[in-house]
Amino acid sequence: MTVTPESRPAARADTTRRDRRSRGLWLKRFLPRTLFGRSLLIIVTPVILAQGVATWIFYDRHWDTVTNRLAFAVAGDIATVIAQLEHDPSEEGRNWILATAARTTDLIVSLEPNQRLPEQGQPLRGLLERTLGKALDERIARPFSINTRVAHEWYEIRVEMPNGVLSVMSPERRLFTPTSYIFILWMIGSAIVLFAVAILFMRNQIRPIKRLAAAADSLGKGRDVLNFKMEGATEVRQAASAFLLMRERIQRQITQRTEMLAGVSHDLRTPLTRMKLALDMVAEMSGCDPEIEELMADVAEMEAMIEGYLAFARGEGAELVQPTDLSRLLNETAASARREGTEVTLSVEPLMTLPLRPNAMRRCVANLLSNAGRHAGTAWVRAERRGGSIEIVIDDDGPGIPAAAREDVFKPFFRMDRSRNIATGGSGLGLTIARDVVRSHGGDITLDDSPYGGLRAIIRLPL
Secondary structure: OOOOOOHHHHHHHHHHHHHHHHHHHHHHOOOOOOHHHHHHHHHHHHHHHHHHHHHHHHHHHHHHHHHHHHHHHHHHHHHHHHHHHHHOOOHHHHHHHHHHHHHHOOOEEEEEEOOOOOOOOOOOOHHHHHHHHHHHHHHOOOOEEEEEEEEOOEEEEEEEEOOEEEEEEEEHHHOOOOHHHHHHHHHHHHHHHHHHHHHHHHHHHHHHHHHHHHHHHHHHOOOOOOOOOOOOOHHHHHHHHHHHHHHHHHHHHHHHHHHHHHHHHHHHHHHHHHHHHHHHHHHHHHOOOHHHHHHHHHHHHHHHHHHHHHHHHHOOOOOOOEEEEHHHHHHHHHHHHHHOOOEEEEEEOOOOEEEEOHHHHHHHHHHHHHHHHHHOOEEEEEEEEEOOEEEEEEEEOOOOOOHHHOOHHHOOOOOOOOOOOHHHHOOOOHHHHHHHHHHHOOOEEEEEEOOOOOEEEEEEEEO
């Protein structure tokens, strides 16, 4: 591919968009996925930023200014004592100066004659020691050492003099203000209170959304939504109102469809019955001619197709969801399939109870076992819990279904056998009804290759 000068800006723009998209995807990995977490993040982030800025301003301005002033005040008092001792080196003057310093400056000052500081002093650690060291350098300009571990809440400052070492004990309150602790505790306490209030309010706002989601999920699984009421913010109430209207429309459509199917069933079965009686009478009078047998087969096929279509369209919609022991249901369905001549090997966990429409689910499994019995000789049924769902696997040793046709077989009236023989091809509604039943329970059914050489049908139902 030749890159022209005109295409270079477009290529750079595409690269920039891809980079931004990749950075956005990387950032989304660390963001919360729930609405509660994201809403809380929106509230918490500005608070943390505001407190971070306030803390920086406090330590950069207040702490630095106050600490400098306190440190320079102590250094100034020590410098004053040193200057007076140098002005009056007599013993009486020294005693008076030390007593006056203790009385007026809140410092305990003593002179240790004939002493020297170590040549290599200890390094200054921490902001307070460095600030005090800077002040002593500026005000005293003599060798000194600072000991913060001499006593609790006391600092020892030792200054080298010509005739000894001047020891100054300074209380911590002269070098440190407790307002910093109060400020930090106030920020942490206020943040905790704000977070608690935010969590409380956000939970109250998220609860109606969760209830709406649970109601929609129950409706999608064909369960009755009882005691649902509109609550929460205006937008949530609008969504809940739309959900209730949708539920009423769906229930009204189901009722109309059921009533229409009842009329269709009555109107179609009556002429079919008359046709069957007429054909039987003609057969008795003139014998079983090949043409009459073909007509009787056509009528039987029409009757089977109508029954299958009515069963598919009805979808067991009138049946109520109730707690059902799936293990018992599978055992009963397997026993019924064995009576029809299908060899079934069953392996299920005991006491698997979940909300189902038992008749619809029994018909779903029976359709799958009927297909296995029609096209294979043996079926293997296994049911077990897998995480938050129950998996039902039905294997057979028949010819199977090609991978390209595994979605087509779920379409209504689709048959792998293109002949008109109901015994071999069926009506083309067995798998359609099975998937319709499973999906009405919130699950799904898929097809795959069986390790026994035939077809594997996998039903997944949420617990």
